[in-house]
Amino acid sequence: MRALVLWAGFALVLMVLPLIFDSVLGVSILNQMAIAIVFALSYNLLLGQGGMLSFGHAVYFGLGGFLAVHAMLLTETQTLAIPLVLIPLAGGLCGLCAALFIGSFSTGRAGTVFAMISLGVGELLAASSLILVSFFGGESGVSADRTFAPPFFGVDFSQDVQVYFLAAAWLFVSVLGMYLFTRTPAGRLANAVRDNPERARFLGYSAGRVRFISFAVAGFFAGIAGGLFAVNYEILTAGNLNAASSGQVLLMAYIGGLGVFIGPILGAVLLTLINSLLNHYTTLWMLYLGLVFVLTVMFLPRGLTGLLMLHRVPWQQGRLGLLVRPYTLTAIPGAVLVLSLIGLLELSQRETGPFVYLGIPFAPGSAVSWLALLAVAVIAFVALRRTLPGLRAAWAEASAQSPRSMHEGDAP
Amino acid sequence: MADALIFATLNGLVTGMLLFMLASGVTLIFSMMGVLNFAHASFYMLGAYFAFAISQQIGFWPALLLAPMLVGVLGALVERYGLRQVHKSGQVAELVFTFGLAFLIEEAVQLFWGRATQDFRSPAALDFALFTLFGQDFPAWKGVMLCISVSIFIGLYFVLTRTRTGIIIQAAITHPQAVANLGHNVPRLFMVVFGAGSALAGLAGVIAGPVLTTFPGMASVLGSIVFVIVVIGGLGSLTGALVASLLIGLLQSWAIASGLGMADLLALLGVSFPPDHALRDLWRLTLPQVAPLLPYLLLVLILIFRPSGLFGKRES
Amino acid sequence: MHLMSSAHRLLRRHTTALGLCCLLATPAGAQEPIRIAFIDPQSGTFAATGESAYKVLDFAADYFFNSRGGVLGGRPLEIVALDNKASAADSQLQLRRAISDGMQVVFSGNGSAAASALSTAIARHNNRNPESQVLFINYAAVDPVLTGADCNFWHFRFDAHSDMKMEVMTDHIAANPAIRRVYVIGQDYSFGKAVGDAAIRMLAAKRPEIQIVGNELHPIGQVKDFTPYISKIVASGADAVITGNWGADMVALGRGITDAGLDVPIYTFYAAYDGITGTLGESGKNRIHVVHNDRANPVLNDVRRDFTLAFKAANPALDVTQPRLVNALMMLVAAMEAAGTTDPHDVALAMEDRRLTTMTGEEIWMRADDHQLFAPLNVSVHTNEGVEFDSDNSGYGLVTRFTVPLEDTIAESSCHMTRPTR
Incomplete structure (x- = not known):
């Protein structure tokens, strides 16, 4: 019952979102988010649920997308009339076929061997996509017009909002599908194989076979994401299946939090926002993204969701209140430190003209500006060093005597 | 044809030995710590950029010495304060960490030196042709590159087989627990090996920077090739790394020199296809076009049929 | 996101209010700016070219127009750099952003792949949304098909094709x-x-x-x-x-x-x-x-010399890499003045068959048949x-x-x- 309410709420949120963010840009970002969420969740089936680190997941996204664009082209040239709402499924089937083929020889082993094969396959396909021009369209890619498809109950999908509802429907179905998959015996076994392959083998399950099933399902949903991309952007290029694209999905899943079902969703939402909004304000956004990523890997191995989950024990014991004061005390110097460091980085990038940061004008090349920011950073750092022990002590107190240890949370 | 072949072989040797300088570090680090270091090529790039900055201030030759040392120290710091922290979270986290580090270093290089190609040159004293064969110069700098990389190989071989440290390292590769029990400081050994491997990559960057151009993409161009070599040669095998480096270097060089293509093969077989055939792109492929693909093809094939690589003794 | 957009709205309301009070004080130079989107790589591998091109265009807008009383009776030009990371998908996202912000002109050109994606996307958008059309000024993508087989009414190319x-x-x-x-x-x-x-x-x-x-x-x-x-x-x-x-x-x-x-x-x-x-x-x-289609040296006249000197004074590390950006801007402004509006359809018609003398004193011509510039x-x-x-x-x-x-x-x-x- 509770699950039903949750899913209905999810559907409701999906319906309401385009009413809140109704600008052309807002809808465009929502579409991008829907695609990213499906893609990141499919990656989680590999790494989070199945323990397979892939450096080439964009292959299935890209192949699905290219097939979807070609399917749209068939409709455009009136060879075949495929309704637009089914195009993502075509992409998914293409991703599934590719995953079945590549999985047949790559899922035999996990760990480094699997990672290296995925890297090799990814590089092979990315390089051949520029050579095999008739399918991949070379550097400029393949483009098709989505409005040529037969109208769906009078909707011709000429507007981005109409595409949003198509994407949202597929997003809902895909999220539900992937969630249900993690509940099937095959999905449960994937966790078992990830955590202890030997034990799973002793129980009579072939680790390779279990991984193969997860791999194929992940390929299918990545293909659906690729198909959605094709419908939304009406173009696919070689950039969609290269290493950078594979790296992007790894970043989303990892920053959001692996293993936990909603982790990649959070990561996808956050990274889409960073990708589409942050670059408007700074040219250094990739550097910030890299820093966030490396710090996440170092200090939050379970990602942002993992950080939230850590609060479950204090919450259950009703001790969250203990944390409010130390959190505030640490957050103030912490925020000042981060902001002043960002200010220093941005200042180093300006050559001329006043640089207005947080409402304060700074002059590039002037020692005063540099020293002021540096001094603020040092003071904030010293303050942070003094408040951190308090936070640590509060944490120890809040989560002390917990009868149960943290365990894998996989509720949505 | 003979002249092209000789030059292709020479070029292949230079590239191969350069790749070996990177691959040896990756394979050593992997076999000791179980970490495939994605950021290794980034240390190579840092070597080139550091040397460029130093050579502008005090000249090239000091840079040849200082830049790799700086990179080595940086590498040791990364191991001490980064990798060791991540080690607790397992192997996947370590791999992902080095992946993120590579991303970060590329961005940091652009922050300091900008995105344009840097004018990093080999010393003017070496700006002459070592010899001229069939009307083509072989630059003296390439000779120096070959000398440095070969002496690094010999030095590495000597250190690992003839010195006490080398023997401890070799032991730590196979039995880290036993070495720790014997009272050796294994974490410090890890730091030293990681630093030394990074310094080697930095040195490779210094000598390659002037030839292969110093720009922010230079790490990613070389990055994945190095893994391919390590995997093909067999994880943890230094001999394997050498053979695979030379193999890849020569293979690519020869493929480009040959200029053969599918069209020649089809002509030989007496088969022909109409120009608008569905697979027309396949029939027009030439070896130079697919040269950069060959290593990855080899990688996938090796991993499927012989996961331990050519000389390796274990899979991972 | 919600926070951000409401802050944005607040900011905008604030600036309009500010603009209103300035309008009362000084009538000239405080009118609503004509905002032009510059969609090119500003980060990543290709950023060097995109960045320097943006600086040239932005400088030219101030040097030739804003400091001389603006366009269409006093409206200043404002060049807004939008980062497309040299990718087709991000170009489209930035196009949506430009449209959201009411921009009617898009400059782009770095990389034929991104430019052709943008050209197609703009043509489709203008077809589907006649109320928010945009004009595409391609200053650098040289694939012949852009003014050949794939040409469209909204695309104008200011570089010679390959x-x-x-x-x-x-x-x-x-x-x-x-x-x-x-x-x-x-x-x-x-x-x-x-x-x-x-x-x-x-x-x-x-x-x-x-x-x-x-x-x-x-x-x-x-x-x-x-x-x-x-x-x-x-x-x-x-x-x-x-x-x-x-x-x-x-x-x-x-x-x-x-x-x-x-x-x-x-x-x-x-x-x-x-x-x-x-x-x-x-x-x-x-x-x-x-x-x-540029002449860097020998310098032909003082207009070009003064412009380059002024640009170098403001950006010592950069060069006037692509003066055709200035040509494109000049022709765009001339067409706006001739049409008396910024409406993309009217400006496009006014740009067709237009001739112009550039800052180097050379004549250029925009052919109406395919929107290809000749210089x-x-x-x-x-x-x-x-x-x-x-x-x-x-x-x-x-x-x-x-x-x-x-x-x-x-x-x-x-x-x-x-x-x-x-």
């Missing part, structure tokens, strides 16, 4: 009797292939006795070491090299050729500025020939002699040696344009 440039290049080669064996090498993608094919076709027509001793494609941005390719060029006995390479591939190829002691001219399109001139330096002297094309040489304005502050720069007048660059239009009806 076939036009190749005509000039092959004319120049054909006129040099010393060149008998030519080697063609390029990046393995549509543009590299198009350049190679055009070179071979045109040379065969102009001087059939010239031998093409090599036609090579190398992977784009993947080659670690060009020496194997250089060996083949040397072995072929070529006495000239044609390439469409750009970026790091151009630098590596140019330096590889000179390092091997090969003393032959290299004919190309993109071997200058953004670090390339500085890196080639002495080794490229009198060897690198660039075909382009004098030049062959310039990389050197350090007779250079008034060098690039990359290296002492080296481009000196024009050979000019083809506008009339001789005109090729037949192959565009079948469908014009939107109102």
Whole structure:
């Protein structure tokens, strides 16, 4: 019952979102988010649920997308009339076929061997996509017009909002599908194989076979994401299946939090926002993204969701209140430190003209500006060093005597 | 044809030995710590950029010495304060960490030196042709590159087989627990090996920077090739790394020199296809076009049929 | 996101209020700005070119228009840089952003892939949303199909396309009797292939006795070491090299050729500025020939000299890399003034068949049939002699040696344009 309410709420949120963010840009970002969420969740089936680190997941996204664009082209040239709402499924089937083929020889082993094969396959396909021009369209890619498809109950999908509802429907179905998959015996076994392959083998399950099933399902949903991309952007290029694209999905899943079902969703939402909004304000956004990523890997191995989950024990014991004061005390110097460091980085990038940061004008090349920011950073750092022990002590107190240890949370 | 072949072989040797300088570090680090270091090529790039900055201030030759040392120290710091922290979270986290580090270093290089190609040159004293064969110069700098990389190989071989440290390292590769029990400081050994491997990559960057151009993409161009070599040669095998480096270097060089293509093969077989055939792109492929693909093809094939690589003794 | 957009709205309301009170105080120069989107890479590998182009365009808007009372009776121009990361998908996202913010003109051009994606996306958008149309000013993408088979009413190209440039290049080669064996090498993608094919076709027509001793494609941005390719060029006995390479591939190829002691001219399109001139330096002297529609040296008149000096004073590390950006802006403004509006449809009509004298004093013409600009094309040489304005502050720069007048660059239009009806 509770699950039903949750899913209905999810559907409701999906319906309401385009009413809140109704600008052309807002809808465009929502579409991008829907695609990213499906893609990141499919990656989680590999790494989070199945323990397979892939450096080439964009292959299935890209192949699905290219097939979807070609399917749209068939409709455009009136060879075949495929309704637009089914195009993502075509992409998914293409991703599934590719995953079945590549999985047949790559899922035999996990760990480094699997990672290296995925890297090799990814590089092979990315390089051949520029050579095999008739399918991949070379550097400029393949483009098709989505409005040529037969109208769906009078909707011709000429507007981005109409595409949003198509994407949202597929997003809902895909999220539900992937969630249900993690509940099937095959999905449960994937966790078992990830955590202890030997034990799973002793129980009579072939680790390779279990991984193969997860791999194929992940390929299918990545293909659906690729198909959605094709419908939304009406173009696919070689950039969609290269290493950078594979790296992007790894970043989303990892920053959001692996293993936990909603982790990649959070990561996808956050990274889409960073990708589409942050670059408007700074040219250094990739550097910030890299820093966030490396710090996440170092200090939050379970990602942002993992950080939230850590609060479950204090919450259950009703001790969250203990944390409010130390959190505030640490957050103030912490925020000042981060902001002043960002200010220093941005200042180093300006050559001329006043640089207005947080409402304060700074002059590039002037020692005063540099020293002021540096001094603020040092003071904030010293303050942070003094408040951190308090936070640590509060944490120890809040989560002390917990009868149960943290365990894998996989509720949505 | 003979002249092209000789030059292709020479070029292949230079590239191969350069790749070996990177691959040896990756394979050593992997076999000791179980970490495939994605950021290794980034240390190579840092070597080139550091040397460029130093050579502008005090000249090239000091840079040849200082830049790799700086990179080595940086590498040791990364191991001490980064990798060791991540080690607790397992192997996947370590791999992902080095992946993120590579991303970060590329961005940091652009922050300091900008995105344009840097004018990093080999010393003017070496700006002459070592010899001229069939009307083509072989630059003296390439000779120096070959000398440095070969002496690094010999030095590495000597250190690992003839010195006490080398023997401890070799032991730590196979039995880290036993070495720790014997009272050796294994974490410090890890730091030293990681630093030394990074310094080697930095040195490779210094000598390659002037030839292969110093720009922010230079790490990613070389990055994945190095893994391919390590995997093909067999994880943890230094001999394997050498053979695979030379193999890849020569293979690519020869493929480009040959200029053969599918069209020649089809002509030989007496088969022909109409120009608008569905697979027309396949029939027009030439070896130079697919040269950069060959290593990855080899990688996938090796991993499927012989996961331990050519000389390796274990899979991972 | 919600927070951000509401903050944005707040900010906007605030600025309008601010604008209103300023309007009361000083009527001139405080009108609603004409905002122009500059969608080009501002981060990543290709950012160097996008960044310097933005600086030139932004500076020109202030220098030629805003400081002289603005456009359409006092409206200032505002250039907004939007980062497309050289990707087709991000170009579309930034297009949506520009449309959301009410911009009606888009400048773009770095990379034919992104430009053709943008051209198609804009045509589709204008078709589907007649109430929020946009105009596309392509200042650099040179794929011939953009004003050929894939042309559309909303796209205007201000650079000569690669076939036009190749005509000039092959004319120049054909006129040099010393060149008998030519080697063609390029990046393995549509543009590299198009350049190679055009070179071979045109040379065969102009001087059939010239031998093409090599036609090579190398992977784009993947080659670690060009020496194997250089060996083949040397072995072929070529006495000239044609390439469409750009970026790091151009630098590596140019330096590889000179390092091997090969003393032959290299004919190309993109071997200058953004670090390339500085890196080639002495080794490229009198060897690198660039075909382009700019004249950096000798400087033709004081307008251009003053503009370059003012730009260099404001941006010492940069150069006026692509003066055609200024040409495009001037023609756009002239069309707006002639139409008396910023409405993209009317401005587009006003831009058709327009002639204009640029800041260098040369005449340019926008053909109505395919929206392709025609301007004098030049062959310039990389050197350090007779250079008034060098690039990359290296002492080296481009000196024009050979000019083809506008009339001789005109090729037949192959565009079948469908014009939107109102």
